Amino acid sequence: MKFFYFDNSATSSPKPQTVYESVDYTLKNLNTNPGRGGHQLGISCATAIYKVRKKIQKFFNVDNELNIAFTNNSTTALNFAIKGSLASNDVVITSNIEHNSVLRPLFTLKEEINLEVEVLPYKDFIENFILRIENPSLKKPKMLILNHMSNVNGVSFDLEKIGLICNRHKIMFIVDGSQSAGLIPIDMKAMNIDILCFTGHKSLFGIQGTGGICIQNGISLKNIISGGTGSHSTMLSQPQEMPDLLEAGTLNAPGILALGCGIDFIDSIGLAEIKSHEKFLKEEFIKGIKKINENSINSGNEARIILYTSFGENDGPIISLNIKGISSSDLSTYLDEEYNIITRSGLHCAPLLHQELKTDLTGATRFSFGYFNTIDEILYAIDALQKIVIQS
């Protein structure tokens, strides 16, 4: 059955052919526990993983490939970054476009160790951030943690400008690159990012169960998980050098090697080309929605579709919408069952942005496009939405 897959913000699908082939190859030919044996297979697998560290180092301009630890996803990486660097009474600034994988660790620490969490609105963020940190009567924040790109409306922050401010004020700068990595360039050095957390299975085209944390020189974290690393086995505490500090337990070798193929695929197409294709799809989709609203108005009715997206140069191909009179979950289910169109309804784990958009009670239906979507698929979705508006 042909599905029209517009849920790439949840996980990208399909993957490049090389990613599928890599998982198959690794399981059949390199299926050992990397770093746990001195045998030929173990060394080959560990060497292949090291090469993926090098690719990631280059892709995000990380100081040192050994400062990259692989994790299961960005949620784990964000927990490492947040819980591994904050202490009682520290002040953290964040924004209202954050995902629960940032908000929940922060608000858990607020309860547990009296962390002070300040949430600034994403609109006019830079102006408000400067006002806040230059206010001498307020406590100096230790950290700024920001979601690079919203998974609800695609809005993105200008990390270069924000990183410069953090650097001048000596504020640790942590970035959640879950939505942006693989879509727009992230240069840790140029953007003064201290810690970058990424997930492998979205725009980096890896598979689920992969992600990582990249730490610049001079930043140290406490580990929140301890266990076997295949190194320093006589030590009863966690080795302190990276990546072993954060890589307790067996690595997901098939996933990591497939992630390397995802990055090779991006490099072969180029980020600019990927972004330009997805921007084109987004523009055509918006054009179609505007036409549906115009059709409603021309036939004497009100515009029915409310859009939640943003149009900055680096904003992502992520559009949430509501059709007046239909709940977001009904719309998503109807699109799925009648048209094989895959979207995601609800709050997208981003409750504060939905509050700001005034959709916290209704949710919204999200369309998120990916490199493999085509213009024909966009036109099909527009046609389906037009029919639903007419019928409802």
Ligand SMILES: Cc1ncc(COP(=O)(O)O)c(C=O)c1O
């Ligand atoms: C902005 C953002 N941060 C973090 C995450 C969490 O990613 P994962 O579930 O891969 O850990 C997501 C997932 O949708 C996201 O959109």
